[in-house]
Amino acid sequence: MGLYYGKEIAKFAEEEFNKIFKEKKLPSEIPIFITQKNVYSFIDLLFETKLVSSRSEAKRVISQGGVKINGQTKKDWKAKIGLKERTIIQVGKRKFIKIVLK
Numbered sequence: 001m002g003l004y005y006g007k008e009i010a011k012f013a014e015e016e017f018n019k020i021f022k023e024k025k026l027p028s029e030i031p032i033f034i035t036q037k038n039v040y041s042f043i044d045l046l047f048e049t050k051l052v053s054s055r056s057e058a059k060r061v062i063s064q065g066g067v068k069i070n071g072q073t074k075k076d077w078k079a080k081i082g083l084k085e086r087t088i089i090q091v092g093k094r095k096f097i098k099i100v101l102k
Contacts, residue, residue: 021093030088030098038101042067042079049099051091066092 003010019025033049040048046058046067061067062077068090069081087099 026088027096030096032100033097034100034102035083036102038083040081040083042074042077042081045081045083045089046091049089049097051089051095051097061091 005013016028020027035048042062043055043058046052046061047055052058052061059077062075065073065075067074070088074081083099083101085099085101088096089099090096
């Protein structure tokens, strides 16, 4: 541990990994997406936040139950999503984004 980056960074990375994957908590640092729109179609929201690379990938991930909004799994890809300040979207286990309304 710490061979390449130092012990402090390695320790932080290990704690962050345990927090996200073992304890199922949110990461310490989450990228922010700033928007003026309050309502998005579910597919467009994932695509515009760059959590997915295409709209078809968004549809597939949503249908398979791989998307959580504020900790709740959403499976209806046709839905309209009403955004609130500090909404957190998770795609899969590793992709997170926090919504900030302007």
